[in-house]
Amino acid sequence: MADPAQSGPCRACGGVGYLVEQVLGHPARARRCDCQAACPRCGESGYVLVQNGPSAVAQPCACRRLDERIALFNRIGIPAAVALASFDTFRAWSPDHAAAKAAAEDFARKFRGDRPTKGFLLYGRPGAGKTHLLCAALRWLALEKGVGSRYVEFMLLLSDMKSGFDANRSHMEVLRPLLQVPVLAIDELGKERGTDWERSMLDELISRRFNAGLTTLFATNYFLEDRAVPESPGRSVNTRSAQFQRDAESMTLAQRVGDRIYSRLNEMCVFVKLDPGHDLRKERADAGSAGFWKG
Ligand SMILES: [Zn+2]
Ligand SMILES: [Zn+2]
Known part of the structure; x- marks a missing residue:
């Protein structure tokens, strides 16, 4: 060869x-x-x-x-489950999916290291392919453009900050690696509400990145506006934990991360809805080896 x-x-x-x-x-x-x-x-x-x-x-x-x-x-840290995620392997099978893919691809193609580039925030329920698109954009930046990035899950980011703090490292020591990389993608934003200290660290991280002209991308399962969460037949709704789960899911992103961080997100990112409409992962499991994913 x-x-x-x-x-x-x-x-x-x-x-x-x-x-x-x-x-x-x-x-x-x-x-x-x-x-x-x-x-x-x-x-x-x-x-x-x-x-x-x-x-x-x-x-x-x-x-x-x-x-x-x-x-x-x-060095990105793309999780094994989406290791092969690229724009080519993303199935744009609904108008939402096609629009979200176009936004992510447009961002990646237009990205320049020498001037600030507005990022994007993907929101919608789990199973739509938000992580796939985030990682596809980072992959494209690295392999096609030579731009460095880091992928972090929000919960791990908080626990890393906390363990760094517990180990008596200054908060700048904890944040510094994430303040230098040209593009940072934070997945599952808002999954944990976080303590006041964790929120202020997050606020500082994304504000410093914004002020330095660095790009930050996000994905979150929370919507921008209030919405009713339907009772799904497969889920037990009679238990307190199920009720708690539904209450949490109906919260808005602003309620999860706080107004201060939410308004920063507005400055930094284009908001792009990517919702499965129904749970794609469940459908994939139901479809088994049928041709759904191959088309
Ligand atoms: Zn050579
Ligand atoms: Zn080859």
Whole structure:
């Protein structure tokens, strides 16, 4: 496959030069495709000679850029469950899905590191593919544009902040890694209401990122306005915990994160609705091996 004379793109990677692998229990990992194992351009030296007037100058080979992009991808922390998430693998099967995919893709394509780029916030009930789209955008930024990012789940972010604080690290020490990465994606925003201290840390994190011209993306299961949560037949509604669950689900995002953070989100992000209408994950399980997901 390394033979450059062979016609057509590599069948393993489609010609992009990298493969992304899904290993359960580990974040997504990318690696060079075998077709790139021995670079035909530089012979693995990492440099190529480019004619510049009468003399030849050494320039970094494109394969080095590929390695740098693969390393950026491997630092994102994409969860194993969505390791293979990309724009290509996202099924835009409803108008909501098509519009949300278009918004995420537009963001990724237009992103520039040298000026602030407004992010996006995806909202809607679980099972619509919000995490998939977040990770597809981060993947595209890393592998196609060489832009670094980090993916964090909100609950883990809070517990990391708290354990850092418990270990007597200053709050700036705790926040610093998240203040430097060009794009940060926070998933499951509002899942935990958080203590006042946790909320003020979150507020500081996203405000500092905004003021520094850095982009933050979000996904949340909470809606922007009040809505009635229907009683689903498969769920026991007679228990107190079920009632509590329904009350929590009917809260708005502003109620979950507080007005202060909510108004910052408005400044930082375009709000994009991505709601399954019905639970896609349940449907996938019900559909079994039927062709639903292949179409
Ligand atoms: Zn290949
Ligand atoms: Zn090379």
